[in-house]
Amino acid sequence: MKQLTLKEKAERFIINWVFLMLVWxxxxxxxxxxxxxxxxxxxxxxxxxxxxxxxxxxxxxFSPVRIFWIFYYFWVFLAALIMANFDVARRVLTPSLPINPGIVKFKTKLKTPFAKMVLANSITLTPGTLSVDIIGDTFYIHWIDVKTTDPDKAFKDIAEPFEKVLLKIF
Amino acid sequence: MSAMEIIGAILLLIGSAFLFLGGLGIYRMPDTYNRLQAGTKATTLGAMSLILGVGFLEPSWMIKTLIIIIFIAYSNPISSHALARANYKRKHFPLILHGDVKEMDAYREVTEKEENKEEKK
Known part of the structure; x- marks a missing residue:
């Protein structure tokens, strides 16, 4: 286990305290x-x-900029969730069922497991995508309407708006 | 009717509409992964909206409904991810409608590697 600096300890302590106090x-x-x-x-x-x-x-x-990005991320996520629901509604209600399913992969630049988990959860709740597995830094995503199988282009279509913000938070 | 009750009723209506669409999606989609897609998204927003609507109708429950919403937003995608992954490990491969199967299913290479390892042992 790596030795924690005083700052990291204080950060964890404050996060835990605020969270527990809210629950209380x-x-x-x-x-x-x-x-x-x-x-x-x-x-x-x-x-x-x-x-x-x-x-x-x-x-x-301890940096207020990150707090701002966390709130910004919340709104980006909420907008994507509502978009996803209208996307599902459109597909389900169209009689011809316009789907072209497949699994694509791409690489992420995020390092910590927590950040990867947040990204995977966000991908699951955005239009037409469902994260199947993460191995190392490679995401495997089930895509209901595959537009490209090229990893870089898929990354641009699926994860770029989230990752830009998450890189600023973590 | 007060404003709170009207907002609550509208949220209940939106939530139940999305839950209905999610159910219809599970009925209409051809395979497990597509059903999970429809199920996860529609039930997440549907349940969140429904529970928030209940919170507006009974303001004394509001804080507890907010806690439930946070838990739903967190646990729903994780459970659908676990279901999809377990389904793939059981060799129920996703339906491919157009294009080459190898190319459209990027996850197949990982499971094939694991199988080869097991055979060598």
Whole structure:
């Protein structure tokens, strides 16, 4: 296990604390000060103890630019999800069923497993694509309407708008 | 009717419409992968919209419905990915309508490599 710098530790600690505190507030559903103080102390202790354990999901939160890109990514993703639904609706309701299925592959520039998982999930929820497997940095994508089998062109069509933003976040 | 109730009712309507389209897609599509495509996307937005609509109708449940929406948005694509991958490992190959099978199915080379390894052992 690699040694963590103080900054990385602080990042993980703050992410865990904020997340746990949000869950606490959601479940207790009260802002009475005794409840909030007990929740803050408990979640602080838990997140302090779990700093060396959570290794997957580090996001560099100390630069505000990344926070902005995370929100931007959320909107890009939501727009793609709505587009995907209208795409499915159009295909399903057309009597001739316009599909041309196949599996294509492409390579990604993302490094960390967490970033790859976010990209794969986003690809699954965007129009006409479903991620089948990730091996190393190669994605295998089932495409309902194959326009090209060339990896570079497929990458441009499927993943480029997401990857541009994700490279700025991670 | 208050504005909240109208928004909630509209969201319920949108959600059920997308869920219906997802069901129709599962019925009409020719093979597992295409069915997963239709099923995943339509049910994700459909269920999210439906649950958000319930949240608008009962404002005291709003926070819990938001948690459920986050879990659905996270778990739905993962489960469909797992289903697609498991289906391929069981050698149910995707339907290819046009073009060369080798070229259109880029994942076949990976499974063939794994098979060769097992045979050597």
């Amino acid at each position: 507030l959601m479940f207790t559903k009260t802002f009475f000060w005794q409840e909030v103080v007990v929740g803050a102390v408990t979640t602080m202790l838990i997140s302090l103890a779990s700093v060396p354990l959570f290794t997957c999901c580090t996001i560099k939160i």
